[in-house]
Structure formats: structure tokens, C-alpha cells
Amino acid sequence: MSNIASTLTFGPWTFFKSAVRGWNQFWFAPADPTRLGIMRICCGLVVLFIHVAYTQYLQEFMGKNAWADLQSINEYRLEQPWRLMPWDWKADPQKLSAKDKKEADYMLKWYGANPRMAWDKGYPAWSIWFEVTDPTWMMIIHCSFLAIFFCFTIGFCTRVTSILAWLAAISYIQRSPTTIFGMDTMMNILLIYLMIGPSGAALSVDRLLSRWWTVRRARLDHLEIPPATVPELQVSANVALRMLQINFCFIYMASGLSKLLGAPWWNGTALWGTLSVYEYCPMQIGSYTALLKFLCEHRWLWETVMTGGVAFTLFTEIGFPFLVWNRKMRWFMITLAVMLHTGIALVMGLRTFSLLMYTMLIAFVPQDSVDRFRSWLGEWVGTITPHSEMADHISSNGLKSMTVRNSAKVAS
Amino acid sequence: MANKFLEFQKSRFGGPAMTKEEKPDARSAATAPNSIWAYIITRLSDRTGLSIYWLHFIMLLAGSLIAFSASEGLRKIGCDSAVLLFRVATVLSAVGALVVLLPSVGRRIVVSLFILFHFVGILTAVTSVSPSPWLSTQIWTTVYRPYLYFLWLNNAYHFYSPQPGPANLLWFCIEYESDSDGTRNFRWVLIPDWDDDGHPVNPDGSRVFSGTEYTRRLSLAEYTGSGGGVPWDLYQLIGKRMEKGQLDRIPLFDPRILPYDQQYKLPDDRSKRWIQTYVRHVAATFKHQNPAKEHLPVKTVKFYRVLHQILDPGQIIQGMEPNDTRLYYPFYCGEFDKDGNYSDRCVRTGINSEGYFQWEVRDPYLYWIIPTEYLIRHAQGAGPEKVDSNMRQMPDNAQEGNESEVKR
Numbered sequence: 001m002s003n004i005a006s007t008l009t010f011g012p013w014t015f016f017k018s019a020v021r022g023w024n025q026f027w028f029a030p031a032d033p034t035r036l037g038i039m040r041i042c043c044g045l046v047v048l049f050i051h052v053a054y055t056q057y058l059q060e061f062m063g064k065n066a067w068a069d070l071q072s073i074n075e076y077r078l079e080q081p082w083r084l085m086p087w088d089w090k091a092d093p094q095k096l097s098a099k100d101k102k103e104a105d106y107m108l109k110w111y112g113a114n115p116r117m118a119w120d121k122g123y124p125a126w127s128i129w130f131e132v133t134d135p136t137w138m139m140i141i142h143c144s145f146l147a148i149f150f151c152f153t154i155g156f157c158t159r160v161t162s163i164l165a166w167l168a169a170i171s172y173i174q175r176s177p178t179t180i181f182g183m184d185t186m187m188n189i190l191l192i193y194l195m196i197g198p199s200g201a202a203l204s205v206d207r208l209l210s211r212w213w214t215v216r217r218a219r220l221d222h223l224e225i226p227p228a229t230v231p232e233l234q235v236s237a238n239v240a241l242r243m244l245q246i247n248f249c250f251i252y253m254a255s256g257l258s259k260l261l262g263a264p265w266w267n268g269t270a271l272w273g274t275l276s277v278y279e280y281c282p283m284q285i286g287s288y289t290a291l292l293k294f295l296c297e298h299r300w301l302w303e304t305v306m307t308g309g310v311a312f313t314l315f316t317e318i319g320f321p322f323l324v325w326n327r328k329m330r331w332f333m334i335t336l337a338v339m340l341h342t343g344i345a346l347v348m349g350l351r352t353f354s355l356l357m358y359t360m361l362i363a364f365v366p367q368d369s370v371d372r373f374r375s376w377l378g379e380w381v382g383t384i385t386p387h388s389e390m391a392d393h394i395s396s397n398g399l400k401s402m403t404v405r406n407s408a409k410v411a412s
Numbered sequence: 413m414a415n416k417f418l419e420f421q422k423s424r425f426g427g428p429a430m431t432k433e434e435k436p437d438a439r440s441a442a443t444a445p446n447s448i449w450a451y452i453i454t455r456l457s458d459r460t461g462l463s464i465y466w467l468h469f470i471m472l473l474a475g476s477l478i479a480f481s482a483s484e485g486l487r488k489i490g491c492d493s494a495v496l497l498f499r500v501a502t503v504l505s506a507v508g509a510l511v512v513l514l515p516s517v518g519r520r521i522v523v524s525l526f527i528l529f530h531f532v533g534i535l536t537a538v539t540s541v542s543p544s545p546w547l548s549t550q551i552w553t554t555v556y557r558p559y560l561y562f563l564w565l566n567n568a569y570h571f572y573s574p575q576p577g578p579a580n581l582l583w584f585c586i587e588y589e590s591d592s593d594g595t596r597n598f599r600w601v602l603i604p605d606w607d608d609d610g611h612p613v614n615p616d617g618s619r620v621f622s623g624t625e626y627t628r629r630l631s632l633a634e635y636t637g638s639g640g641g642v643p644w645d646l647y648q649l650i651g652k653r654m655e656k657g658q659l660d661r662i663p664l665f666d667p668r669i670l671p672y673d674q675q676y677k678l679p680d681d682r683s684k685r686w687i688q689t690y691v692r693h694v695a696a697t698f699k700h701q702n703p704a705k706e707h708l709p710v711k712t713v714k715f716y717r718v719l720h721q722i723l724d725p726g727q728i729i730q731g732m733e734p735n736d737t738r739l740y741y742p743f744y745c746g747e748f749d750k751d752g753n754y755s756d757r758c759v760r761t762g763i764n765s766e767g768y769f770q771w772e773v774r775d776p777y778l779y780w781i782i783p784t785e786y787l788i789r790h791a792q793g794a795g796p797e798k799v800d801s802n803m804r805q806m807p808d809n810a811q812e813g814n815e816s817e818v819k820r
Binding site for chain 1: 449450451491492493494496497500520523524527530531534535538543546549550553554557558561562563564565567568569570571572573574575576577578579581604606609610611621622623624625627628629630631632634635681684685686688689690692693696697720722723724725726728729734735761762763766767768769771
């Protein structure tokens with residue numbers, strides 16, 4: 001009887017407690033924001049480039065008569081019908097007749113979709129380009145956005161500019177959804193998580209300015225000038241990094257598993273479909289086409305390369321979400337992912353996409369490597385103290401703040 | 413009252429207190445805040461004596477009120493997208509103001525719930541693409557769609573799945589008003605296009621600024637190709653197509669290379685709408701290539717969605733070029749006026765007397781592949797009229813019946 005009682009007491013309850021503890025540790029242990037700072041710089045540079053490239057084609061992609069013109073995009077976001085699958089086993093009526101002229105007009109516009117059959121219409125979307133269509137004003141706003149991206153990249157007023165940067169980037173995406181591709185998707189994901197986390201807390205102008213003001217204040221108050229310290233460990237930094245890591249795993253898992261639906265990914269020929277597409281691959285380069293021809297002339301080699309490439313892709317994409325959490329496997333998986341995206345950049349021409357994927361991978365880089373990187377940067381960022389030595393540093397300075405206590409806990 | 417509230421907050425939350433003296437994380441001069449924002453907040457805290465949490469609460473509440481006022485102001489001038497943004501900001505700021513007052517455990521619970529909500533949403537986005545589970549589709553449609561669309565996190569990440577396919581291209585044939593002497597005026601717009609060195613170029617012949625813009629143009633074409641499947645009346649469609657083809661001397665594509673059922677690709681309704689949209693852009697943007705005829709108004713636009721087939725290893729060994737015209741499969745997707753409406757001789761749409769939508773296809777070529785060697789004949793006609801077009805002469809591999817060939 002007492003055994004049963006102890007099982008009931010310790011079994012589920014202990015499991016629940018350890019699960020809560022694990023959840024807490026995973027999501028809410030304070031983390032160094034330096035990785036977010038590095039990611040902000042990398043992402044910011046790519047975002048800046050992507051949007052500078054829009055400048056010449058602003059009207060073609062965002063203007064009133066763009067490829068997806070204003071009339072169409074407004075109809076999509078305000079009127080597009082969304083149908084729901086039936087809640088029971090009854091067959092859904094395929095079509096309904098129009099009751100009045102309003103319904104008839106709607107049906108003409110949406111190829112017979114009766115508004116009464118729609119679960120909902122449109123979708124919520126924000127874009128400044130829905131509201132501003134005058135070319136001069138569009139260019140002024142576009143240039144302002146470029147300035148925001150620049151401020152975000154250097155980490156100036158990052159709390160504000162990170163939000164503005166996302167609002168600006170999403171404006172382009174929502175306005176012209178048919179011109180976006182994987183690169184925009186990854187850019188958006190990065191901007192969202194860099195907005196959530198304190199991405200300006202390290203490697204930023206904000207931090208330099210803050211340091212400068214602190215020193216100035218200490219001098220004015222005739223206090224001892226405080227030493228430069230590493231950025232504070234922050235819970236929000238960990239939340240943002242973890243969210244990014246989990247989202248990255250979703251991307252790889254979905255990409256890998258969905259490939260298993262296709263026969264070419266089973267018979268090992270899928271890679272050929274990415275190596276020989278005229279529109280994406282560098283087929284105007286003579287040596288590249290010569291290499292393809294050489295491969296084709298030696299079937300055993302062709303089959304080995306194609307099957308090997310397919311196995312590599314599937315292993316990397318499906319294996320990454322499981323193996324990257326293992327400390328011993330982490331660098332190996334990161335290296336595989338870097339190789340995969342280098343291949344995508346070189347062969348398929350998706351260079352900015354790959355740069356953003358590299359940026360995402362920084363979220364998985366171990367803290368001690370970040371510390372080494374910071375040491376390498378040295379005085380330039382205002383600190384040379386790695387986190388492993390932070391507890392000593394903190395105790396020697398006699399600081400008592402909550403964050404500092406957390407830092408010591410983590411460091412220990 | 414204020415003291416009571418302070419005591420309640422201390423006993424209830426065990427965390428942030430109202431005044432600076434009671435703050436557990438009061439900073440000394442020895443610590444440097446991480447950012448300007450932290451610095452400003454610290455200074456404000458020093459000046460006002462309020463804790464950082466209360467300062468955040470007050471600021472977020474004020475932000476919420478400002479965002480609400482802005483949304484109301486914008487609503488009056490009809491900026492619906494900006495109204496939406498400010499309403500979201502209102503709610504987020506108000507919720508944030510409440511959350512900062514919660515004790516540490518409460519904040520963690522709120523954040524945990526948000527994380528769960530967020531990633532269940534991502535999971536529905538990933539799994540609601542066909543073939544998808546019923547549950548996922550229903551949850552995505554009813555719960556997550558607005559959230560995911562607003563953040564644009566709706567991607568299923570099914571890259572190159574189920575298999576890498578050929579690239580989609582957009583080919584438009586614009587016909588302008590004819591000259592007084594009967595000369596018919598055409599301009600072909602190919603998206604994307606390349607120069608003789610293989611570099612991507614704009615329709616005016618200038619080089620594309622970056623690979624990003626080039627890829628964006630390739631993305632445009634992807635949205636015209638959803639749908640497909642073999643139609644139930646395929647045999648009737650083949651019959652009509654052959655009959656018309658015999659009259660015009662435009663035969664079907666060789667079924668030994670591509671079976672008949674794959675020579676017909678019906679786009680879904682969404683793709684049809686995007687095609688109409690693109691046609692409007694082309695008609696509004698591109699003038700006739702002859703400067704003397706730039707003023708001519710657009711009469712019709714024919715659109716072809718082109719699948720550029722991938723070379724197989726055997727073709728590479730045979731020496732076939734990747735841009736060989738035989739590798740281009742143009743699917744004819746309709747003739748439109750400058751406003752993107754189907755021309756009467758192509759498709760007639762309307763609501764019949766019983767109130768049902770009617771879609772009457774009048775052009776037997778619609779959604780069929782047109783062999784490239786007959787493309788010019790199909791688009792520009794093969795009559796005795798004079799033609800002013802930006803096409804070159806027919807290539808060596810073209811067959812009988814061609815007057816010219818698509819520029820490649």
C-alpha cells in the first residue's frame with residue numbers, strides 16, 4: 001500500500017516537476033545576447049542589400065501598377081474567400097446560386113465562389129505600400145526604410161529600430177507576395193526573433209553609447225569609472241534564441257520530410273533537378289557545363305554523386321533537428337548545414353538565402369565559441385571577459401544586481 | 413491606499429516594488445546598462461523614484477492609448493492596413509503593460525503559453541499543405557490563419573518537394589492597334605530574359621541589378637502554375653483542339669515526348685487571377701519597341717506559361733544546349749484585354765439566369781501546350797498581313813509552318 005502511495009506521489013508528480021524544471025531551464029535560463037548581436041549585424045547587412053536592390057524596381061514591384069497591382073492585392077487581402085472543410089461527413093455543396101447583384105459581382109470576380117460559402121474573407125496584412133502610391137513619396141519612404149535598416153544593422157536605438165525594420169520589411173512582403181521566395185521568408189523569421197530578443201544588447205552602437213554615457217556620468221559625479229563588462233545575461237535573449245532554434249528545426253524537418261513524398265528523392269536523381277536548371281544554375285559558365293557533361297559521360301560517377309548528394313541532403317535536413325542538441329554532434333551538424341547552403345548558394349544561385357541561413361545557424365553556436373570570438377574582438381567591443389570567468393569578475397566588483405546573480409548562477 | 417497597494421504587490425508578487433529604494437535590482441554606478449533604452453529607463457527610474465517595472469507599465473499603457481488614438485484617426489481617412497497595425501499595437505501594448513506587472517512566475521507562464529501558441533501555429537502552417545491532416549487544416553483556417561498571415565509565417569517549408577521541377581517562365585505577346593496600312597504590331601515580353609552572354613536582362617535589354625531581383629521575377633511565374641490534374645472531359649478537349657489545329661496548321665505536341673494528358677494544364681482559380689493581374693501590369697507598362705509607335709494603345713495580350721524542361725543526361729551527351737527551343741513548353745493561358753479581362757473569343761464568363769457562375773471556354777487552344785515552332789503562328793497569326801514584331805527569324809530546328817521564332 002505504501003509502495004502504491006509512493007508511486008502515486010513520486011511518479012507523475014516527479015515527472016511533472018522535472019518537466020517544468022526542464023522547460024524553465026530550456027526557455028528561461030538567462031543567456032548572453034552576443035549571438036543575437038552577431039546575428040543582427042549579419043542579418044542587417046543582408047536585409048539592407050535586399051532592400052537596396054528594390055530601389056531600381058520599386059514601381060515594378062510595389063507601385064500602383066506593379067506585377068501584383070494595387071487593385072488585385074487589395075482584393076486578395078480584403079475579399080479572398082476562405083473555405084473550410086466540412087465538420088461532418090456530409091459532402092459540401094460545390095456551388096450556390098447568387099441571391100443578389102452583390103453576390104453575383106463577387107462570384108464573377110472569384111470564379112464562382114459564393115460569399116455565403118466562405119468561412120472568412122481576406123487576411124490581415126500591413127504594408128505602407130497599400131496606403132502610399134505616389135512615386136515620389138514612395139521613394140522618400142523607401143529611403144527612410146533603408147536608413148532604418150542601417151540603424152538596425154549598427155545597433156542604434158535597436159529596441160525601436162528592430163521593430164521598425166520588421167514593419168518595413170513586412171511592408172514589401174505583404175505588398176508583393178508573388179515576388180517573394182525563400183530568402184524573404186528567412187529574412188522575416190530572423191527579423192521577428194531579433195525584434196523579440198535584445199539584439200542591440202551586444203556589438204551595437206547602443207552599447208557603446210551607453211558605456212560612454214556611464215563613464216561620463218561617473219566622471220561628472222566624481223565616481224570611480226566602472227570597468228567594461230560583458231553584456232548582461234538576459235532571459236529574453238534566451239527566449240529569442242530558443243525560438244529561432246526551434247523554428248529552424250521546423251524548417252529543416254518540414255523540408256526534409258516533405259521531400260520523402262517524391263520519387264526522385266528515393267531513386268536518387270533529385271539532385272540532378274537542382275544542378276541542371278538553366279534559370280538557376282551557372283550554365284553559362286563553360287567549366288560548369290563541362291563538369292556536368294563529364295559526370296553524364298560516366299554513369300557510375302553520375303549515380304554516385306547524385307545518390308550521395310540526395311543522401312547528404314536528407315540526412316542533414318532530417319537529422320539536424322535531432323542531432324544538433326547533442327553537444328558532441330553540434331559542430332558536425334552545423335558544418336553539414338553550412339555545406340548544404342554553400343552548395344545552394346554556388347549551384348542554385350540563391351546566395352542571399354544562404355547567407356540568411358548561415359545567420360540562423362549562429363543561434364546554435366556554443367557559448368564558449370562566442371566567448372572566444374569576443375575575446376578575439378577584444379577591446380573594440382569594450383570587453384575581453386569571457387562568460388566562464390564572469391562569476392569571478394562579478395564577485396571581484398561586488399555587484400549585487402539580479403542579473404548579475406543570474407550570471408553567476410549560469411557561469412557556475 | 414497607495415501604501416496598501418504597495419504592500420499587496422510586495423506580498424503578492426514578491427518582486428518589483430513601487431519605489432526605487434525597494435527595488436531588488438537597483439543599479440550602482442558600476443554597472444553599465446546594455447543599451448540606450450536600458451540607460452534611459454535607469455535614468456528615469458533614478459529621477460522619478462519609480463521602479464523599472466512600473467515605468468514599463470506606464471509607458472506601455474501610454475503606448476497603447478497612443479496607438480488606439482492613431483488607429484481611430486487613421487480609420488477616418490480610410491487607411492485600413494495602418495488601422496490594423498495600430499490596433500495590433502494597442503492590444504500588444506495593453507497586454508504587455510499587464511504582463512510586466514506580473515510576478516516572475518506569472519510572466520513565465522504567459523510567455524510559455526505564447527511560445528506554445530506560436531509553434532502550434534507553425535506546425536499547422538507546415539502540415540496544412542496537401543496532403544494534409546483534416547485537423548491541421550481546420551485549426552489553420554479557423555484559428556491561426558490571421559496570426560500567421562499577419563506575421564507572414566505561413567510558409568510550409570516544402571522546398572523542392574516532392575521533386576525539383578522545371579522553371580516557370582512568363583511569355584506575353586502584346587498586340588497593339590494596327591497601322592493604317594494594316595500592319596499588325598506586336599511586342600513579346602519574356603520574364604525572365606537573358607542576353608547573348610547568359611546574363612539576366614530587363615525587358616528593355618539592360619542588365620538586372622542583382623540576382624535577387626532576377627529570382628523575384630522567377631517567383632512571379634510560380635504563382636501561375638498551381639492546379640493541374642486531368643480534366644474529366646479530356647477527350648472532348650483533345651477533339652476540339654485537333655479540329656482547330658488542323659484548320660490553323662498548329663498540331664498537337666508530339667505525344668511520344670509528352671502524353672496528351674500532360675499537354676493540358678488547367679490552372680486553379682487563384683492562378684487565373686494572378687495571370688489577369690500580370691497581364692494588367694504588362695499592358696500598362698510596355699510600349700511598342702518601335703519609338704515611333706509607342707503611342708499605340710494595347711489591343712490584346714496573349715499569355716503563355718512556359719515550362720523550361722531540364723536537360724536529361726542523355727541529351728547533354730548528345731550536345732543539346734540547355735536553352736534549346738525544344739525544351740520550352742509554352743502553355744497557352746488566354747487572351748486578354750488591357751484590363752486583364754478575357755477576350756470574348758477566348759472565354760466568356762457570366763452569371764446565368766439561375767444565378768450560377770458560367771465559364772464558357774471558346775478558344776480550343778486554351779491551356780494546351782503550343783509547340784514552340786508554331787508559337788508565332790499561334791500568337792501573331794499566319795495571315796498575309798504585314799507584322800511589326802520583336803521576334804527573330806525561325807531557328808534551324810523549326811518545322812514547316814513557321815514564320816519566325818521566339819528570340820533565344
